[in-house]
Amino acid sequence: MKSVRIIYFSPTGTTKKVVETIAGSLRSEKVDVLDLTPTRGRRYGRLTSDVDLTILGVPVYTGRVPFQVVEALQQMQGPGTPAAIVVVYGNRAYEDALLELNDIVSRIGFLPIAAAAFVGEHSFSTAATPIAVGRPDNEDLEQAASFGRTLRERLEAAGPLGNGQFLKVPGNYPYRERAQHVSSPETVTELCTKCGACEAACPEEAIAVTEDGVATDRESCLLCCACVRACPTGARRVNDVELLTIARELSSTCHERRSPEFFMK
Ligand SMILES: Cc1cc2nc3c(=O)[nH]c(=O)nc-3n(C[C@H](O)[C@H](O)[C@H](O)COP(=O)(O)O)c2cc1C
Structure with a gap:
């Protein structure tokens, strides 16, 4: 594997950690980074085709891909090269986010060959309302590294375009409505x-x-x-009373550990 590109949006760093771990295990000679997190990082046109694999990671917001990420990705033109797509969610559910991400990356010109859903500490997690604290932890990151090694073997065995089938991931149409709440810390x-x-x-x-x-x-x-x-x-x-109530509910209902999930062509 000569060259890998990672693209991520990661305000609190959990998605970045997962994507970097996957990329690290590919033992690629070169890793290009597109960080879509700051607004100034979100303007990219046609991407070059000189990478063997792109790993694209986003957090799940209300069961969907964050709207700002959808807008940023739609400004890109993928180079027709393979991509692994990753969502990171706060131990509640990822609902239609992986399906939406698969649809977007296919539409802009990537070839999704594999997908994964990982758990990260929930953005609303605090000492008073802990939700998935410390995730991704060592166990998660070991699975991320193992996913990367499998990707590498698959690409080497099947050649750059995989086996020609479409990648199937969980999710439903129409995608669930994006919940909107105007507020801020x-x-x-x-x-x-x-x-x-x-x-x-x-x-x-x-x-x-x-x-x-x-x-x-x-x-x-x-x-x-x-x-x-x-x-x-x-x-x-x-x-915000509504957000504090959501955090309390998530803290009491989402404490059962969810494990990473993987999907391959
Ligand atoms: C507005 C908002 C909505 C979220 N919605 C969900 C959700 O539907 N399901 C879930 O499990 N986690 C949800 N989360 C939690 C994030 O997906 C999770 O904390 C993720 O690890 C954040 O990624 P980052 O550290 O890369 O920013 C939400 C977080 C925010 C800020």
Whole structure:
């Protein structure tokens, strides 16, 4: 394997960790990285065809591919080369996200040959409402590495285009509705040092830290909670009653460990 490309969107880093682990186990001479997380990283036209495999990973948001990722991917033209698609979800369910991702990458010109669903610590997980804490853990990452090794063997055995069949993944049509909730984490003024970590962490550039305090554009907020994770003083918090209720429910109903799932052509 000479060259691999990884493409991911990963506000709180779990998807990145899984995709990087898969890529690492391919023992490729070169790894190109397209990080779609910051808005400035999301403008790509035609991708070059000089890679043996593209690994594309996204988190699951309300059972779907995050809307911003759909928009970014639709601006790309895949080079007709094989892709492995990966979704990472917070131990609730991934519903139609893998099917949607498979459809998008096929439409823009990749050849999906394999897919996987991994679990990552839920974006809404906190000390008070823990959900899939520490995932992906060593067990998950070992499975990610094993998936990568299998991909490598398959590609070497079947040649670059796989066996010519379509990849089948779980999911239903029509895709489930995207749940929408306009809100954002808030800043506890007394705890905030105006260090700017929240502003730097926000993928949507929705946060502005000034001498006067922290302003958040709620319309642009994805609720990804990257700002909450990045805040060194615990000043950035979700305070929205509806979201806190969801976090409490997920924490009490989604504690049974779900394992990674794999799908191959
Ligand atoms: C707005 C939003 C919606 C989410 N919806 C789901 C969901 O439907 N099912 C689930 O299991 N996890 C869900 N999650 C959790 C993320 O999929 C999970 O935390 C993932 O690991 C985040 O990836 P990242 O660390 O790469 O950002 C959601 C997270 C957010 C922010």
